[in-house]
Amino acid sequence: DGGITQSPKYLFRKEGQNVTLSCEQNLNHDAMYWYRQDPGQGLRLIYYSQIVNDFQKGDIAEGYSVSREKKESFPLTVTSAQKNPTAFYLCASRPDRGGRSPLHFGNGTRLTVT
Amino acid sequence: AQKVTQAQTEISVVEKEDVTLDCVYETRDTTYYLFWYKQPPSGELVFLIRRNSFDEQNEISGRYSWNFQKSTSSFNFTITASQVVDSAVYFCALSEADNYGQNFVFGPGTRLSVLP
Numbered sequence: 001d002g003g004i005t006q007s008p009k010y011l012f013r014k015e016g017q018n019v020t021l022s023c024e025q026n027l028n029h030d031a032m033y034w035y036r037q038d039p040g041q042g043l044r045l046i047y048y049s050q051i052v053n054d055f056q057k058g059d060i061a062e063g064y065s066v067s068r069e070k071k072e073s074f075p076l077t078v079t080s081a082q083k084n085p086t087a088f089y090l091c092a093s094r095p096d097r098g099g100r101s102p103l104h105f106g107n108g109t110r111l112t113v114t
Numbered sequence: 115a116q117k118v119t120q121a122q123t124e125i126s127v128v129e130k131e132d133v134t135l136d137c138v139y140e141t142r143d144t145t146y147y148l149f150w151y152k153q154p155p156s157g158e159l160v161f162l163i164r165r166n167s168f169d170e171q172n173e174i175s176g177r178y179s180w181n182f183q184k185s186t187s188s189f190n191f192t193i194t195a196s197q198v199v200d201s202a203v204y205f206c207a208l209s210e211a212d213n214y215g216q217n218f219v220f221g222p223g224t225r226l227s228v229l230p
Contacts, residue, residue, distance in 0.1 A: 033218075040123075042205065042222040043159075088157060099209040100147050100166070103218055105159040 002027045004106035006091050011111045013085075021076045021109045023091035031094040032074035033103065036060060036087045043090065049074055078111065085113045116141050118208050118221035126227045127196050135191040135224045137206030143167075145211035148182065148189045153203040153223070165189060196228045 004025045013019045025032065031050045035043040045058030049068040063082025068074055074093075078085045088110050092103040117140040127133045139148065150162040163173065165182050173180045177194045193200055206221040 040225075043220045045218075090157075090159065092159075099145075099211040099218075100164070102149055102161045102164055103159075103207075104161065105151075108157040110157075 004091055004093055004104060006089075006106035006109050008109060009107065011109055013111070013113050015113055016080045017113075018080060019078050019085075019111065019113075021078070021089055021091075021111070023074045023076065023106060024072055025074075025091075025093045025104075025106075026072060027093055027095070027104060028071070029093035029095050029104070030071070031096065032068065033092040033094070034058075034064075034066065034074070034076045035090045035092065037090060037108075038087050046076065046089075078113075085111060087111060116208050116210065116219045118206050118219050120204075120206055120221035120224050122224045123222070124225045124227070126229060128229050129198060130195050132192060132194050133196050133226065133228075135193075135204050135206075135226065137189045137191065137221060139187050139189065139206070139208045141208060141210060143210045147209045147211070149207040149209065150180065150189075150191050151205045151207065151220075153205065155202070159205065162191075193226075196226075198228050198230055201226060201228045 007022045033048040034046040037043050044060050046064050047066045049055035052071050055066050055068050065077045088108050090108045091106045094101045119138045146167045148165045151159045153159050170182050179192045181190045203223045203225045205223045209218045
């Protein structure tokens with residue numbers, strides 16, 4: 001079955017370390033997204049990519065970086081510059097960049113930085 | 115600018131009660147799409163429904179129904195005869211037609227607790 005795989009499910013890091021969250025999809029979707037969710041809050045867009053080798057900043061890109069070298073993969077790096085990295089991170093994809101397509105989500109990665 | 119408001123932060127009901135989750139949106143576009151997602155405790159967001167701005171017909175799917183009213187910019191979601199498995203956070207979202215994937219705006223979510 002097609003879907004989006006995020007790994008790991010839980011991730012623990014020490015402050016000052018960079019960490020990379022994996023996101024892989026086998027839906028053949030062009031567009032991929034990273035969202036951050038804090039407790040009791042909605043989703044905020046970090047980065048998105050509409051096509052391979054291209055990506056755009058979302059609303060809260062500071063302290064994060066991404067790459068899109070393959071259509072299937074859109075890893076997110078949380079750098080030491082991110083002041084409050086502890087959060088739940090959700091990866092999503094969409095068949096195309098048209099507004100009518102729903103987002104499909106992975107199961108998320110819960111990152112804890114101490 | 116786009117905006118989605120879900121005024122109800124948390125709702126608690128007893129099993130078998132009906133419950134309505136409110137969603138109010140703002141957009142300048144004439145063509146747009148509205149969505150509802152369910153986020154169970156496991157964390158994954160599950161797509162429930164999409165509604166086009168040019169189709170105001172209400173929709174029913176089993177115990178779920180959606181009421182879209184352009185005149186009041188609302189897209190409310192009703193669960194009939196709620197069950198414990200309906201306990202989740204529900205998000206309403208808005209996407210404009212030609213946004214090239216950038217603006218898929220979510221509301222803050224409503225946490226629904228269905229008590230046995």
